[in-house]
Amino acid sequence: MNSFIKKNWFVSLLVVVFAVISVYYIYDSNKGKLKGKTANGEGVVYSINGEDVTATGLYDSMYKNNGTAALAEAITRAVADQAVETTDLMKDNAASQSTSILNNYLSTYGSDYRTTLDAQLQGLGYAGTDELEAYLINYFKQSELTAQYAEQHYDDLKIRNVSYILIKFEDGNSGEGTPTEDEQARMDAVDEALASGKTFEEAAAEFSEDASTASNGGVLGTLDANTTTLDSAFQQASLSLKEGEISDWVYSENFGYFLIQCNASTPEGLEAFYRAQNGLTEDIEISKAGIYDSLLSSYDTTLVNQAIWDTAEELGISFTDPDTEAAVKQYLGLED
Secondary structure, three states, rough: HHHHHOOOHHHHHHHHHHOOEEEEOOHHHHHHHHOEEOOEEEEEEEEEEEEEEEHHHHHHHHHHHHHHHHHHHHHHHHHHHHHOOOHHHHHHHHHHHHHHHHHHHHHHHHHHHHHHHHHHEEEEHOOOOOHHHHHHHHHHHHHHHHHHHHOOOOOHHHHHHEEEEEEEOOOOOOOOOOOOOHHHHHHHHHHHHHOOOOHHHHHHHHHHOHHHHHHHOOOEEEOOOOOOOOHHHHHHHHHHHOOOEEEEEEEEEEOOOEEEEEEEHHHHHHHOOOOOHHHHOOOOOOOOOHOOHHHHHHHHOOOOOOHHHHHHHHOOOOOOHHHHHHHHHHOOOOOO
């Protein structure tokens, strides 16, 4: 089950987001039926209970209810569309993910699934279910743009892919940096296994006391200097390693003792590790978003907004109202 969720993490995430997102949207099934009707010199978008809603009124209402979020979403979408070309791989992935999402919605909402999905996609600025693949392609573009940004700032971000072996404290013992006899014996067993020729992956599978990674050879994923969700001692040690290096035992007051291996400390090394881990030869096309997936989805979710904003500035974005620019930057978490 875990491997399925990991493989299809975006489908699962999208279903959750769509299910809980609070949306504001304009139902446009009557679009065009009021052609020619005007009010106060403006075209009428729709009328309800005798009240006409013009384009200006519609804009004011949308901005009042969802202004900054809607504007930030529009900017993000436009930047990704302009900065990243649509690839055949994106199209193929969008088609397969779209099928999975539709099936999930059908099983969750039954015969009303399309109406529900229409509403939620319209709340994100799309026409409805017919543009689900367009939404997915734009999401892939945002991920690709962010991965490109990460690669361009690789050294500044101190990006590392790491694996680890954990020896936990004995019950009730924090050690204060000094292992007990039993803890030391377990660490010695790891050291002896590595000295005898076992790979780090083999030693992790056999000795690591963290079941969440031991079965995967101890692989944690890709982290960087902005990561805030990991043990500080572990993170500091990880970021100091070069490719292929194994740390000394690292004391963590929260967990125990870590032995850390750096699988990649360069963009080239990270791609090579990703290919090896997934059995992908050099002739198989892969996206940068795939290579940087664990960093973007788990360990540095701030990168996407920074990448979008920096790219928007490169494309020449400008605001006539500085307060609007400040509001968008604040919404994106990019205050000066």
